[in-house]
Amino acid sequence: MALKILSVDDSRTIRLIVTRAFKAYDCIICEAANGEEGLAAAAREKPDLVILDVTMPVMDGVTMLGKLKDDPDLKAIPVIMLTAESSQENVLQISRLGVRDYLAKPFKEEQLLAKAGRVVPLVKKAA
């Protein structure tokens, strides 16, 4: 069965890059443009992995991560933060909230795939 990956980022550019990165793999990509939409999508879709931005309007990624981890039905979903804000303090803060990994922007698609592949089993689509 295809993996379900939820990309939460206010930038359509990043969501398109994330979708492209996983194109060769047996994955379904769901998208949300902020933390509030992301929480709703996580509850609806029950993704295998969330790739989450930090700075977003309406609800930021740190708040969404906290709410996700407070929800008994959603707290087991692994989260990789994809952030332009990779200061030590920021990384410590998100680590404390239970993030599985983080990737600093700018990033290469291969780096994202490598991080994701350590959290969920990525399987290439049959040719």
Place this chain on the structure above:
Amino acid sequence: MNTTIPNLIDEVSDLLNIGVSEVFRTMLTLEAKPAAVLHDWHASGETLVAGSVGFIGDVNGVVYVHVTAGFARKLASRMLGLAEAELEGDEMVNDVIGELSNMIVGNVKSRLCDSGAPCVLTIPSIVRGQNFKIEPVHSCERRLLAFRCDADHIMVELLMKHST
């Protein structure tokens, strides 16, 4: 970060130099090389697209990343892996320029935080038009940095002020 504003703005300018090169190399496989600032670049008559992201906290400032609309489309096409004809209006181009600006300033913000000057980023915004220029208020310092990607130019404008 205990330093006077002329030193601080020079430090942030240096961080921007690194950030622009790193973001263009990683996200676009393009070399953005430091270049001489063009005179009257804002009054060329060409449509310009400027991505703007601010940082607020112990240090306060805003960065504008200006490119021509033509170069902005090329960058969007390259970053999204789409032909220019596939780009839907200006919206996708604006989003790419906003995201590139966000990464450049995010890089600077992280290094400022790590050196003891905590700050947060603002949401990116876009200015698009012809013959416009950013005028700093009296309490701001301004620096202008220029880069070249082959025949195309990137102008990066930094405005900074002290926290009160």
